Amino acid sequence: MKTKPLFIVMSAPSGCGKTTLIDMLLQEYHDIVYSISCTTREPRGEEEDGIDYHFKTRERFEELIRENAFIEYAQVHGNYYGTLRSPIEEVLAEGNSMILDIDVQGAAKVRDYVRSLPDDDPLKVGYVDIFINPPSMEELRARLEGRGTDAPATIARRLANAEGEIARAGEYMYRVVNDDLGMCFRRLCDLIDALSGRM
Numbered sequence: 404m405k406t407k408p409l410f411i412v413m414s415a416p417s418g419c420g421k422t423t424l425i426d427m428l429l430q431e432y433h434d435i436v437y438s439i440s441c442t443t444r445e446p447r448g449e450e451e452d453g454i455d456y457h458f459k460t461r462e463r464f465e466e467l468i469r470e471n472a473f474i475e476y477a478q479v480h481g482n483y484y485g486t487l488r489s490p491i492e493e494v495l496a497e498g499n500s501m502i503l504d505i506d507v508q509g510a511a512k513v514r515d516y517v518r519s520l521p522d523d524d525p526l527k528v529g530y531v532d533i534f535i536n537p538p539s540m541e542e543l544r545a546r547l548e549g550r551g552t553d554a555p556a557t558i559a560r561r562l563a564n565a566e567g568e569i570a571r572a573g574e575y576m577y578r579v580v581n582d583d584l585g586m587c588f589r590r591l592c593d594l595i596d597a598l599s600g601r602m
Contacts, residue, residue: 406434406599408529409500410491410517414510415535416565418547420581424535425504427588432595436494438503441467444482457487474526475505475512486513488526495525500599507568514574531598533591534575538582540566 415421428435441457443464452458459467464483467473476485486503494501505513510532520527537543543565547558572578577594581587595601 405498406601408495408498408525409435409531409595409599410495410526410529411435411500411502411595412510412513412530412532413502413504413535414507414532414568414575415581416537416543416568417561418543418550418565419535419537420584420587421504421535423584424581424588424591425502428502428591428595431592432500434499435595436499436501438486438491438501440484440486441473441476442482442484444484459483474516475509477509477512491526495529500529500595507571507574511571511574531577532575533577533579533594534572535587536569536572536578536580537565538580542582 413421413425425437429437439453439455439457441459441464443459443461444456446452446455446458450456461483464476464485467485467487468476472487472489473485474488474491476483478484486505486509491501491503503513514532517527517530522528537546540562544558544562547553547561553561579587579590579594
């Protein structure tokens, strides 16, 4: 069955289950490929080049910026992070879809980039952005506290960030509430099936 290749951008506040949902989608759909970001930071622990990140020198990263190779990039804590255009083009050209896990600021940059493209550009034709909402701020607080991994100050910062991110959820084409992981996953699958023509 021929399906339309999608370029899926997904954002969510910390603690909303986005990473878990993306992992579930990658297991469910063998034609969805996860977008690997580039960074100039050093690998941590077991991280591998080409699996966790594409690790680049600062010089090479800045060369790529000059070549307009990125659809978005930013400096965070003194290191560059960015998403290259060419791997997305290659995946879509093969008839597969690409999913990008990115924060609200990055998603806004990608959205602006896609808007500037010609209407027949595959990135624009297949573009869809999805925001994962928590059921409520109280539930999000409970989830973050329930992890038992973050200090109270970190949780407070994440909740403050979440409020700012949720305030921008209206910028996204689709919003899905993760009140129940299984139900949220089914809603995402239904959305992807409809958009890619699997229905």
